[in-house]
Amino acid sequence: MPDSNNRPDVAELWRSWLTETERQWNAFFNDVTGTDSFGRLLGGYMETYGTIHRLVTRSMERSLSTFNVPTRSDIVDLSERLSNVEERLGSIEFSLRALAEAVGHPTQPAAVTQLRPRRTRRPPRQPSQAQ
């Protein structure tokens, strides 16, 4: 933006140029990546990615099993079992809480239960309402 003496701001010109150049490059790449041939290329890439991922996973599992080390799927299995334990604990906790609430002993963490702000807030009056 020119200053009060109408001198052009060089930094502003440079930033406008930068923004415009970026826009043009993005537009150019978007034209390229928006074509069917790029779509096919991307599909091929995803296919290869999936294949390599599977191959690496399999060979890794074989190698780790050879050295008697837990594989990723062993750990995932373990994690799944832990999740099930968590779920069970969660539902037991939920039942206990419901039971406690039923007999008048809320069991929520103190920080949450102690938050009892008054729920009576009204929006500030707008200028048109004030008139």
Next chain:
Amino acid sequence: MTTVYNPDTRALSEILQTLFERNLDRARRGMSVLLSRDPAAVGATLRDVVYARGTLRLYRYRPLTDEVYRIPVVLVMTLVSKPYILDLSPGHSLVEFLLREGFDVFMVDWGIPRPEDKRLGLEYYVLESLPRNIEEVQKVTGEREVSLFGYCMGGLFALMCSGVFHDAPVANIVCAATPVDFDGMGLFRRWSDRRWLDVDRLVDRLGNIPADLILRSFEMLRPVERWFSYVRLADNLWNDLWVRDFRLFYQWNHDQMPFPGEAYRQMIKELMWENKLMKGTLTIGGRRVDTRAITCPLLHIMAEHDHIAPYAATRPLTTIVGSQDKEDIVLRGGHVSLVAGRNAGFRLWPELSQWLGVRSV
């Protein structure tokens, strides 16, 4: 008579002095940015976990006012990015702003999917989890109704949930940057065309879609943005606030999460390929999502230059709901700056607070 050329030396020296000072600052801060490896502190607003299941956490932020609006606000996050975008840093946080405005704020954080979460589909998020979170909010606050604020895909979950459960205790819905017409998804739609994307094979092989693939697909929408952002960083190194924001957003952008496999499969097939939400034919777990049955007040916020959920994809949202009290707001900016940019504090947040405030008593 000879004309004497008298250059404006004072102005020139001022410019040179400013340039010199800025370059000194650039050098000093440049070293600091390059050498700093500590992640920026994010999501600092005080909160408590109200409910947890698997990776899911329902947080309640500690109110900052003695008196709050009657209806609590539940922020529903997207599956593709970390929720701290709504609570970036003290003084630059939508959550903090809403608390200061007197709202009782909750957040549904889906967490980072574990490998076994590859089986989680829309049924889990829309039919089980979100309603269960709403129940927990009801219990904690003692209020029957809640307002849902959905960002990006979180907005889709809010719409889907309210479209399935017509008696859901939802007083208001706010959708920000939420795509509904997937024919308008531009490059994402082209890249996921069924002619070249075998989504079944991909999900069956990978399980969850890796965070790296998600990040690269976002970057491909604006392939040179990252490189130009480094040039801008060099240009603005003298500006503390700019550098701080850059580091926050850079960290968030690169802090992607894997996408749960089954949900990805459904999103691609049902929404990207068939555009079923827009056509009104979407079913989840055998239950029809009837967005026309949504009658609560709805605020729809869109970004004019959103390259992730383009304007064409978000624009028709209010046309597919049955609400009488509905409003579209189109703001300048992009997908992220819409809710978390420096200007969001002056533009979106006050409007949001005003809209919600009068409907939360």
